[in-house]
Structure formats: structure tokens, C-alpha cells
Amino acid sequence: xxxxxxxxxxxxxxxxxxxxxxxxxxxxxxxxxxxxxxxxxxxxxxxxxxxxxxxxxxxxxxx
Numbered sequence: 001x002x003x004x005x006x007x008x009x010x011x012x013x014x015x016x017x018x019x020x021x022x023x024x025x026x027x028x029x030x031x032x033x034x035x036x037x038x039x040x041x042x043x044x045x046x047x048x049x050x051x052x053x054x055x056x057x058x059x060x061x062x063x
Contacts, residue, residue, distance in 0.1 A: 004048045
């Protein structure tokens with residue numbers, strides 16, 4: 001699970017860095033990039049939750 005958390009922290013830092021330093025000048029395109037980036041971050045949170053639930057189920061079955 002640490003691997004997923006490290007990847008998530010890198011993604012969050014990339015999102016912050018983009019918004020601070022690398023924004024596109026066109027406002028609509030910048031909004032689209034922000035929406036896609038944020039959606040991907042939430043999707044990754046869902047993936048981490050799925051992996052955690054699978055690990056918990058496996059642990060319950062092993063008992």
C-alpha cells in the first residue's frame with residue numbers, strides 16, 4: 001500500500017506544481033486540464049480503496 005501512497009503523493013505534487021508554475025494561458029484549456037487532473041486523482045483514490053478492500057477481504061478469508 002505504501003507504493004500507491006507514494007504514487008498518489010507524486011500526483012498531488014504534480015497537480016500543485018502545474019497550478020503554480022505551468023498553467024496554460026487559455027482559461028478554458030486550463031480549466032479542462034485541471035478538471036481532468038482532479039478527476040484522475042479521485043479515480044486513483046478509488047483504485048487505492050479498491051485495493052485496500054481486496055486486501056481486507058483476502059485477510060478475512062485467510063482466518
